[in-house]
Amino acid sequence: MNPIISKLTVLDIVPFGSGPKHEFFALRLTPPKWEGSDPGQFVMLRPLPARSEALCPRPFSICKLTGGHLIVFFQVRGRVTAEMAYLRAGDSVQVTGPLGNSLPVRADRPTLILAGGIGIAPFVEYVDKHPRPATLSVEFAHRYPLECYPFEGIAEKCATRSHPENSGQDRAAFITLMGKRIREFTPAGLVLACGPTPFLRLVRDMSTACGVEAHLCLETRMACGIGACLGCAVKAHLPADGGAPPLLRAGPAASPDDGTFVRTCACGPNFRADQVIF
Numbered sequence: 001m002n003p004i005i006s007k008l009t010v011l012d013i014v015p016f017g018s019g020p021k022h023e024f025f026a027l028r029l030t031p032p033k034w035e036g037s038d039p040g041q042f043v044m045l046r047p048l049p050a051r052s053e054a055l056c057p058r059p060f061s062i063c064k065l066t067g068g069h070l071i072v073f074f075q076v077r078g079r080v081t082a083e084m085a086y087l088r089a090g091d092s093v094q095v096t097g098p099l100g101n102s103l104p105v106r107a108d109r110p111t112l113i114l115a116g117g118i119g120i121a122p123f124v125e126y127v128d129k130h131p132r133p134a135t136l137s138v139e140f141a142h143r144y145p146l147e148c149y150p151f152e153g154i155a156e157k158c159a160t161r162s163h164p165e166n167s168g169q170d171r172a173a174f175i176t177l178m179g180k181r182i183r184e185f186t187p188a189g190l191v192l193a194c195g196p197t198p199f200l201r202l203v204r205d206m207s208t209a210c211g212v213e214a215h216l217c218l219e220t221r222m223a224c225g226i227g228a229c230l231g232c233a234v235k236a237h238l239p240a241d242g243g244a245p246p247l248l249r250a251g252p253a254a255s256p257d258d259g260t261f262v263r264t265c266a267c268g269p270n271f272r273a274d275q276v277i278f
């Protein structure tokens with residue numbers, strides 16, 4: 001489906017977590033004009049009106065889309081997300097979507113979901129739309145308290161474990177656990193991951209070493225989201241069937257092993273783990 005630019009109205013904005021300063025929000029919007037989306041796709045969003053005209057829209061995973069609303073779950077990071085935290089019912093936002101490819105769904109294969117922090121967002125929709133959620137297992141690592149994240153809805157539908165990361169020891173324990181879990185899903189399972197880049201690198205290295213099929217949802221910074229600015233290029237090995245169109249070759253002296261630059265927004269954000277070079 002071709003992406004459509006819509007002006008949507010805020011239905012409500014719900015802060016997650018406790019404490020004086022909220023950083024996590026579920027933003028519920030009127031439904032967009034497009035009919036549907038697949039789990040793992042994203043939108044480009046910015047608040048209106050004009051005071052934010054100078055700011056580019058930002059990418060956000062589609063956390064939930066129904067006939068009645070679109071939900072985006074976000075963490076305050078910088079200028080645009082700080083502005084989004086002040087949105088109230090009745091305010092307007094510009095949303096372009098649905099964008100990007102989707103996460104693979106294999107109902108016949110046990111699927112391990114590894115999420116780090118705000119990387120949990122695309123899996124709300126994934127778990128919700130999965131035909132056999134009983135085949136899913138979720139391991140979720142997070143630095144903020146669990147109630148800051150949209151975890152409850154996922155935990156109601158499939159096997160989940162959460163791993164607070166408060167120290168280097170916690171981090172080391174989670175890395176060990178990830179290795180163990182990935183081996184458990186080898187060779188017949190499927191591994192999906194979304195989170196910070198160092199975390200995705202680990203998943204890539206572990207799953208490639210085991211030989212299990214793994215897919216990563218990249219959170220590369222994006223300016224346009226529609227393939228026009230080249231700002232989201234990552235290096236990747238293209239599949240033999242040419243599924244992801246090349247943007248630039250790695251350079252005149254490059255060997256095929258050096259990969260090709262592809263636009264995350266146009267060719268991703270979901271890539272097979274063994275294709276991404278980062």
Ligand SMILES: Cc1cc2nc3c(=O)[nH]c(=O)nc-3n(C[C@H](O)[C@H](O)[C@H](O)COP(=O)(O)OP(=O)(O)OC[C@H]3O[C@@H](n4cnc5c(N)ncnc54)[C@H](O)[C@@H]3O)c2cc1C
Pocket residue numbers: 042058059060061062072073074075076077078079080081082118121122218219220221222269
């Ligand atoms: C496909 C995709 C889906 C995403 N889904 C979500 C989501 O569901 N919820 C959510 O909260 N965020 C998501 N993000 C990340 C989100 O787009 C950024 O947090 C947002 O663009 C920050 O904008 P800002 O203006 O607030 O921050 P800026 O002012 O642009 O930057 C503030 C700080 O955040 C860092 N930063 C900005 N963007 C990123 C990024 N993509 N990765 C790592 N660091 C970054 C900057 O380096 C800087 O230090 C997603 C990103 C992509 C590419």
Ligand code: FES
Pocket residue numbers: 221222223224225226227228229230231232233263264265266
């Ligand atoms: S964000 Fe502009 S090309 Fe991808």
